[in-house]
Amino acid sequence: MEIKKTLTTAPKAKPADESKLGFGHVFTDHMLIMPYDTGKGWHDPEIVPYGNISISPAAMCLHYGQTVFEGMKAYRTADDKIQLFRPEENFKRLNLSNERLVIPELPVDLAMQCLTELLEVEKDWVPHLDGTSLYIRPFIVAVDPFLGVRPGDQYLFMIVLSPSGAYYASGLNPVSIYVEDKYVRAVRGGMGFAKTGGNYAASLHSQDDAHKLNYSQVLWLDGVEQKYIEEVGAMNIFFVIDGEVVTPTLEVGSILGGITRKSTLDLCRSWGMKVSERRISIQEIADAYDAGKLEEVFGTGTAAVISPVGHLKWGDKVMEINHNEIGPISQKIYDTLTGIQWGKIEDTFGWVKKLD
Numbered sequence: 354m355e356i357k358k359t360l361t362t363a364p365k366a367k368p369a370d371e372s373k374l375g376f377g378h379v380f381t382d383h384m385l386i387m388p389y390d391t392g393k394g395w396h397d398p399e400i401v402p403y404g405n406i407s408i409s410p411a412a413m414c415l416h417y418g419q420t421v422f423e424g425m426k427a428y429r430t431a432d433d434k435i436q437l438f439r440p441e442e443n444f445k446r447l448n449l450s451n452e453r454l455v456i457p458e459l460p461v462d463l464a465m466q467c468l469t470e471l472l473e474v475e476k477d478w479v480p481h482l483d484g485t486s487l488y489i490r491p492f493i494v495a496v497d498p499f500l501g502v503r504p505g506d507q508y509l510f511m512i513v514l515s516p517s518g519a520y521y522a523s524g525l526n527p528v529s530i531y532v533e534d535k536y537v538r539a540v541r542g543g544m545g546f547a548k549t550g551g552n553y554a555a556s557l558h559s560q561d562d563a564h565k566l567n568y569s570q571v572l573w574l575d576g577v578e579q580k581y582i583e584e585v586g587a588m589n590i591f592f593v594i595d596g597e598v599v600t601p602t603l604e605v606g607s608i609l610g611g612i613t614r615k616s617t618l619d620l621c622r623s624w625g626m627k628v629s630e631r632r633i634s635i636q637e638i639a640d641a642y643d644a645g646k647l648e649e650v651f652g653t654g655t656a657a658v659i660s661p662v663g664h665l666k667w668g669d670k671v672m673e674i675n676h677n678e679i680g681p682i683s684q685k686i687y688d689t690l691t692g693i694q695w696g697k698i699e700d701t702f703g704w705v706k707k708l709d
């Protein structure tokens with residue numbers, strides 16, 4: 354499909370100090386927008402100057418939450434090339450989310466074309482400083498001007514880009530998280546596996562409570578028995594118990610299948626480590642801790658890559674993990690994934706997609 358390009362006549366100044374980028378505040382000069390209409394399909398993709406969009410106040414996404422999104426990064430390598438990490442996986446996952454939310458499929462090839470042509474225009478916006486990246490936010494929203502509850506007939510697919518600072522400016526500091534035993538994030542048969550706005554709206558109250566208690570995030574339990582571990586805010590969770598790497602199984606459908614999770618499992622298996630994906634109860638974790646066998650706990654996600662957990666609070670019990678320091682397995686996974694992402698070490702898995 355041909356992508357029409359209208360370039361800005363007023364390019365913005367690039368952020369002067371890349372050490373102060375933070376996350377999600379700064380946007381590049383252009384964005385991609387492509388409508389969908391029933392009967393016509395996805396059509397007329399355009400790259401246009403970044404700016405506000407106009408939709409009806411009755412647009413369905415504003416009322417009933419028919420929205421999906423993705424999150425990924427573009428990395429600048431030492432030889433000044435731009436590369437992506439498993440981008441097709443993100444667009445495959447977008448389609449899993451689409452299917453659940455009754456949003457029409459977006460062919461992976463078309464999504465990839467939209468992304469690579471946008472990045473071609475915006476490549477100077479990929480920051481240079483160590484650990485920085487260009488965050489990529491593709492999303493789809495239903496925009497029919499209609500107040501009835503039904504799947505939309507009109508959608509917008511968009512991609513916006515945001516240069517982001519290094520997640521760890523001063524080393525991998527462990528986070529403190531607590532086990533949420535009041536609210537739940539997702540239930541069996543719900544939409545926990547989809548990256549859709551409603552899941553994050555459902556998480557805000559707990560996140561707020563966690564911050565008030567000086568915890569950075571919460572660990573969600575399953576929505577049926579509140580017994581089995583699911584995941585953290587926007588991260589999957591891993592435990593190293595007595596030398597074995599374990600993470601909750603995706604089978605129940607209430608956990609988001611992270612690409613960092615998948616890559617972590619692939620790496621650990623390639624190193625010959627004992628790995629299992631299964632149901633893990635919070636009681637099992639507390640017992641392993643008491644027996645001195647809970648060696649490491651870490652979250653995985655695109656933003657932080659690996660986020661070591663230093664304190665895990667469950668009710669009155671506060672578990673300090675690995676003396677509140679990053680463990681050797683977490684460190685090795687972090688070094689390898691970030692090494693591949695920024696092109697510092699060889700990618701023997703075929704994960705990296707270089708832009709030409």
Ligand SMILES: *Cc1c(COP(=O)(O)O)cnc(C)c1O
Nearest residue numbers: 587588589609611612613654655
């Ligand atoms: C995005 C996300 C993750 C992590 O997925 P990655 O593909 O590794 O970034 C985990 N959990 C939730 C709820 C998420 O939204």
